[in-house]
Amino acid sequence: MQFRxxxxxxPVTLLALSIGLVLSGQVAAQEAAPSPAxxxxxxxxxxxxxxxxxxxxxxxxxxGEAGVVDAIVAEDIGKFPDLNLAxxxxxxxxxxxTRDAGEGRAITVRxxxxxxxxxxxNGMEALxxxxxGDQSGGTNRGRGFDFNVFASDLFSQLIARKTASADVEExxxxxxxxxxxxxxxxxxxxxxAASTQAAYNAMAEKANxxxxxxxxxxxxxx
Numbered sequence: 001m002q003f004r005x006x007x008x009x010x011p012v013t014l015l016a017l018s019i020g021l022v023l024s025g026q027v028a029a030q031e032a033a034p035s036p037a038x039x040x041x042x043x044x045x046x047x048x049x050x051x052x053x054x055x056x057x058x059x060x061x062x063x064g065e066a067g068v069v070d071a072i073v074a075e076d077i078g079k080f081p082d083l084n085l086a087x088x089x090x091x092x093x094x095x096x097x098t099r100d101a102g103e104g105r106a107i108t109v110r111x112x113x114x115x116x117x118x119x120x121x122n123g124m125e126a127l128x129x130x131x132x133g134d135q136s137g138g139t140n141r142g143r144g145f146d147f148n149v150f151a152s153d154l155f156s157q158l159i160a161r162k163t164a165s166a167d168v169e170e171x172x173x174x175x176x177x178x179x180x181x182x183x184x185x186x187x188x189x190x191x192x193a194a195s196t197q198a199a200y201n202a203m204a205e206k207a208n209x210x211x212x213x214x215x216x217x218x219x220x221x222x
Contacts, residue, residue: 114144
């Protein structure tokens with residue numbers, strides 16, 4: 001009697017091979033060394049100065065008035081990239097500016113046009129400016145005040161009085177705008193501010209430069 005021994009090998013299927021490869025990949029991933037941490041990036045320090053003081057000054061002006069007023073103080077005006085006073089006044093709620101050739105020129109307060117707005121400079125009545133030309137070369141022949149003739153760097157306070165008050169002379173239906181120029185004792189020590197602008201007309205091939213500068217200094221403590 002003869003015995004025959006047969007050895008049969010089970011073939012490795014594609015599914016079993018895939019499972020083996022996945023398990024071996026997980027083991028290799030667990031044993032891999034962690035990658036080094038990225039170096040910390042040093043950020044530049046941003047320092048904001050003067051903003052809180054300017055807000056407090058504006059609030060003090062509003063508290064000291066009996067009517068509805070809004071104000072912008074020198075710190076705010078100096079930090080704004082404005083072309084003129086009209087560009088600065090448009091930041092006050094209820095004030096809309098009229099532009100000429102893209103530049104602010106007159107203001108409208110609470111829907112009343114420039115002819116209904118009264119302007120005072122250091123308490124003195126400011127008349128309509130007739131020397132400022134518009135984009136067509138003409139001059140202002142209305143009652144509205146041209147704010148584009150003054151640079152915003154030259155003033156320390158802009159106050160818009162939206163309601164009538166007994167301590168303010170009558171003469172306006174819209175608002176009374178008080179412009180206060182900068183004075184030497186408004187600043188501590190030497191102060192210098194300057195701005196340069198230029199507008200170029202491609203059709204006329206001419207440039208209209210504008211330069212404004214403010215210099216103040218105090219030499220004594222009292």
